[in-house]
Amino acid sequence: MNKNNKLAVTAALGFLVAASATAIVAQSDAEIPDLSGIWDGGFSVRPVNGVDVPWGEDNFPKLNARALAYQEAWEETMAPKYDCQPAASPAIQYDPYAMQITQWPDRVLLRYEKDDQLRTVWLDGREPKATDFSIQGFSTGHYEDGSLFVTTTHFVFDIAGFDDYNGIPSSAQKVVTERYWREGEELKMTLTLADPMFLLEPTGYTTRWLPAGPDYRLQPYDCDPEASRTSVRFFPSKYD
């Protein structure tokens, strides 16, 4: 590499670093809420998740014919959770376990005790690549007016991707947005969900966490396939 090329590369790298730093620090501290810590999402903090929680009459999704056909074919033991496939958005946020938030300048880390899952919310302006599909999707975010806004795309198809209970799948077109903010000691979140492959219109819910005890540490979930599938033998399958 000659001297001119080195200078050009150095200048380009300098520009990228400066641009990246600008993207990261462009937001004032006043806009950035302190969300860090371990948060209790357990039974004492909010209702237990289930077939009608957090989805009730007001927010239960309006399903298209494709989703209804999936529901007709569905039975409980088809759920991949019985083989330890982890929960994903929009369900994992409502599972009654602890969650840890870590805020770095360029990303926010969401660590879920349930299923040992880690989500990374990128704040540096990066875009997902075509190879970034995963069970948790690809999340980008920004701070605004004291809230963290997150948008997640690039989910893989999930036959139980709506929640753990209702036999509604989700597709690669699923888009989940989340807004996190503090109200006193509470951590609040509003989630919206769109998936035109299966839902006629978006839906969503709002939930909360409280600070876990000062000595609390996330425990490994370490899902055991045998323990996960043991109860399946008790289910009278309509396909047997």
Place this chain on the structure above:
Amino acid sequence: MNRKALIAVGLALMIGVGAPILAHHASAPFYDPEDRVELQGAITRFVFRNPHAFLFLDVTDESGDVVEWQVELGAPVSLRRVGWTPDTLEVGMVVNVTGNRSRAEGTHGLCCVRMTREDGGPVLEGGRVREANTN
């Protein structure tokens, strides 16, 4: 089918009172809440693993035959918060359980159990109600 019933966890085990609390799956597709069973049996195996702990009991039926029953419990990650460990239930310990019978024909499963020691006392000394209520 009543899909609202969820599998009971620590509170039921701690204080002998049934409570519909758990996250991983609904109990009603697997167990019939209208078919409650009372058993006394000796523990042969205690699997303390997520997503659900399981307890295996040898139960002597009316004809004198020994039948293995399988009792589904809560998530260890939750049970630990209320004082449970893999050593809480020892092999050979006799317990009384009341719970919902499994639906599939020929199976011997229970969920949503009230469980006490052989003498009727709580499984964990002290039966900490407040902590049991805090997940």
